[in-house]
Amino acid sequence: MSDTTLGSCPIPFSRYGHITLGHGSGGELMADLISGLFVPAFANETLAALEDQASLAWNGSRLAFTTDSYVVRPLFFPGGDIGSLAVNGTINDLSVGGATPIALSAAFILEEGLEIALLERIVRSMARACSDAGVELVTGDTKVVERGKGDQVFINTSGIGRIAPGSVLSIASAQPGDRILVSGTLGDHGIAILSVREGLAFETTIKSDSAPLHTLTRAMLDTCPQIRCMRDLTRGGLSSALHELAAASDVGVRLFERDIPLKTEVRAASEMLGLDPVYIANEGKLMAIVPEAHSKRVIGVMRSHPLGADAADIGEIAKDQRRRVVMQSSVGGERVVTRISGEPLPRIC
Amino acid sequence: MSDTTLGSCPIPFSRYGHITLGHGSGGELMADLISGLFVPAFANETLAALEDQASLAWNGSRLAFTTDSYVVRPLFFPGGDIGSLAVNGTINDLSVGGATPIALSAAFILEEGLEIALLERIVRSMARACSDAGVELVTGDTKVVERGKGDQVFINTSGIGRIAPGSVLSIASAQPGDRILVSGTLGDHGIAILSVREGLAFETTIKSDSAPLHTLTRAMLDTCPQIRCMRDLTRGGLSSALHELAAASDVGVRLFERDIPLKTEVRAASEMLGLDPVYIANEGKLMAIVPEAHSKRVIGVMRSHPLGADAADIGEIAKDQRRRVVMQSSVGGERVVTRISGEPLPRIC
Numbered sequence: 001m002s003d004t005t006l007g008s009c010p011i012p013f014s015r016y017g018h019i020t021l022g023h024g025s026g027g028e029l030m031a032d033l034i035s036g037l038f039v040p041a042f043a044n045e046t047l048a049a050l051e052d053q054a055s056l057a058w059n060g061s062r063l064a065f066t067t068d069s070y071v072v073r074p075l076f077f078p079g080g081d082i083g084s085l086a087v088n089g090t091i092n093d094l095s096v097g098g099a100t101p102i103a104l105s106a107a108f109i110l111e112e113g114l115e116i117a118l119l120e121r122i123v124r125s126m127a128r129a130c131s132d133a134g135v136e137l138v139t140g141d142t143k144v145v146e147r148g149k150g151d152q153v154f155i156n157t158s159g160i161g162r163i164a165p166g167s168v169l170s171i172a173s174a175q176p177g178d179r180i181l182v183s184g185t186l187g188d189h190g191i192a193i194l195s196v197r198e199g200l201a202f203e204t205t206i207k208s209d210s211a212p213l214h215t216l217t218r219a220m221l222d223t224c225p226q227i228r229c230m231r232d233l234t235r236g237g238l239s240s241a242l243h244e245l246a247a248a249s250d251v252g253v254r255l256f257e258r259d260i261p262l263k264t265e266v267r268a269a270s271e272m273l274g275l276d277p278v279y280i281a282n283e284g285k286l287m288a289i290v291p292e293a294h295s296k297r298v299i300g301v302m303r304s305h306p307l308g309a310d311a312a313d314i315g316e317i318a319k320d321q322r323r324r325v326v327m328q329s330s331v332g333g334e335r336v337v338t339r340i341s342g343e344p345l346p347r348i349c
Numbered sequence: 350m351s352d353t354t355l356g357s358c359p360i361p362f363s364r365y366g367h368i369t370l371g372h373g374s375g376g377e378l379m380a381d382l383i384s385g386l387f388v389p390a391f392a393n394e395t396l397a398a399l400e401d402q403a404s405l406a407w408n409g410s411r412l413a414f415t416t417d418s419y420v421v422r423p424l425f426f427p428g429g430d431i432g433s434l435a436v437n438g439t440i441n442d443l444s445v446g447g448a449t450p451i452a453l454s455a456a457f458i459l460e461e462g463l464e465i466a467l468l469e470r471i472v473r474s475m476a477r478a479c480s481d482a483g484v485e486l487v488t489g490d491t492k493v494v495e496r497g498k499g500d501q502v503f504i505n506t507s508g509i510g511r512i513a514p515g516s517v518l519s520i521a522s523a524q525p526g527d528r529i530l531v532s533g534t535l536g537d538h539g540i541a542i543l544s545v546r547e548g549l550a551f552e553t554t555i556k557s558d559s560a561p562l563h564t565l566t567r568a569m570l571d572t573c574p575q576i577r578c579m580r581d582l583t584r585g586g587l588s589s590a591l592h593e594l595a596a597a598s599d600v601g602v603r604l605f606e607r608d609i610p611l612k613t614e615v616r617a618a619s620e621m622l623g624l625d626p627v628y629i630a631n632e633g634k635l636m637a638i639v640p641e642a643h644s645k646r647v648i649g650v651m652r653s654h655p656l657g658a659d660a661a662d663i664g665e666i667a668k669d670q671r672r673r674v675v676m677q678s679s680v681g682g683e684r685v686v687t688r689i690s691g692e693p694l695p696r697i698c
Binding site for chain 2: 017018019020021022023024030033034037038041042043044046047053054056058059060061063065066067068069070071102103105106107108109110111112113114115116117119120123124126127130136137138139140141142143144145146148149150151154156158160346347
C-alpha cells in the first residue's frame, strides 16, 4: 500500500491505499478521511466545524442543511426499514443542531431487477415517516444501475431546517464539569439489525429504536437554551460521538458504566457477540452535553417525552482526562474507551 | 409480471414488475415511476409541481432545494469527471429555477477496494468546480459498501439556493407563440461519454459540456424577468424537457431541425450510433421558454455569455399540436418526436 499525500502534507489515511469497510465506520478511519481529504479539499469553516449539519446565515435567520446516504442491509429489519430510517436519520441530524426540520429530499439509486412492489413498500414507509414527523419530502431523484453494480436500493436524504434564534450548539463548547445525558437505552438499532443478518441470526425481541427526535430536542432546548451540544448516536455509537466531542472541545470524558441504560437483551446479545454497547449504532437516541446546574431539569424534560423515557445522566466532562474517554466500571476500576478504527458493523444505516 | 397498484389506483408502471435501466432514463418509464409512485405517496404540492428544484417560502424570501445522485461511468471522461459533474449538475438544477446557488452537500457511496488516490482526484475536481462556481460545499457523508455491491463511487449532491424576489418560473406557464431557446449545441455530453465506453470507443474530439449555468441564467433573468421557464437538458435531452413542458403547460411544441445547433462531430457520431441528438443528455445546456416579444433580447444576452455563445431559437409553442412535440425537417416535412421510453444511454450522469 503506497503512501497518499494531499498537497505536500502526508495524511493519516495514507496508511491505506484503498477504501475499506472501516472507512464507513464512524470511527478513526472515517475521521482520517474527513480530516485528511474532505475538509482540506473543500476548505471552508462550515464543513470544518464537523457538526452533523451545516449552519448557514439566511435572510436574518439561520438554516441547517444536512445529508446522509442509507445503505443498510437488510432493507427491512425489526422496528423499521431503510425508508423510515432515511427519513428519521436526516431529521435527527437537523434536530441535534437545534433545527426544526422543514423539508427533505430523497434520491434513490436502484439496482436493475429490483421488485417494484418492494420499492413501493419502502416509499410508503418513507411517506409515513414524513407524515408522522410533519415534514415534507419536496424534491427527488432516481437513478438505476446495472444488476450487480448496486445492492437493491440506496437512499440519500438531505434536509433543511430552521434554527431557532439564539441557538448556538457546538461540539467545541463542552466545559469540565458538564454532565453527559443520553435519551435512552443504547445499542437497540445495531442489535436489531445484527439479529436478522445472514449468518448471524439469533433470537431476540429487540427492535430498532429508529425514531425522529425533533420534538424531544425542541422540548429540551425550550427548557434549557444552555445545552452545549447534542449528537445523535449513529455509526460508532456513543463512543464516536464522545471522541469527536473530546477532540473538538479539547476535554476528557468520564462515563459511569452502571448508569448507562441498556435493555437486558441488548446486554445479553452484546456479550454473546463480543460487542461493547458504547460502540453500537442507535437511530433514535441522542446525547446532550449540559452544564451541571441545568442537568436535572433537562433529564426531567427528557423523561417526560416518550422518546426520552429512559434518559439518564451517564457521565461528566472530566478535568483530568485530556481528550480521553474513560469508563468507570461498576466495581470501581477505570478503563479507556478507545475509538473504533475498523468496522465492527458494516452497513448498519 | 404482476400488476402493482398504489392504493386502489392501478398505476402505469405496473407494466413492469421490476426496475429496468429504463426507469432511470428520464423518459416515460421514469415519469411513470414519479407520477405513479413518488408523487401520490409523498402527496404535496411542491413535489407534485415536478420542477427540477423545490421552491420553499423562507423568512420572507424563497429558497430552492434540489438533489441528484451521480452514477456516471466511466468516472473520468473527455471534458469532466463524476466530481465536477456532481457539482455542476446540482448548480444547474438550482439555476434553471432562477436561484443563486448558495451551498451544496456531498454524500459518497464508496465501494470497498476503491483506490484512495482515485477518490482524491474526484474530490479535488469537486472542490475546483465549487471554487470556480463560487459555491461552498458545507456538509457531507460517506458510506462504504462491500466489493461487488456498488460501482467504485456514487455521489449525491444536494443544493440550496436563493430565489430572487418576483421570480416565478414554472413549466406550467408556456403559452402558444412563445419561443424555445437553447443555450448551445446539443448532445456533446452524451457523445463524449459514449466515445469512451467499453465496447463503443470511437475517435472524436468531442468533450462533455459539463459547466455551471448560474451566471448565464442570472444574466438572462436580469434582462428578461418575463422568461416563462428554464430547464437544463440532462437525461432524455431536449426531448424529455419538452415533453414535460408540454404536459405541464398543456401545449404543443414545434421544433425546426435546421435551427438546432449541433457540432459536426456530434451529428456524425449520432448518425453512426443511430441516436437522435434531441434525446442525448447535455450537462451545460439549457432551454428557455420566452414570450416572442422578448426572445431576441434574451438570445442576445445568451450569446454574449461564454456558455451561451451558440444559443439559438429552435422552435415555438404551437397552437396546433396539443401536448405533442413535432419536428419540421430541413426539407419541410414534419414528424412527431416521441418521448423515449426505455434507456438508450444508461448511466450518462
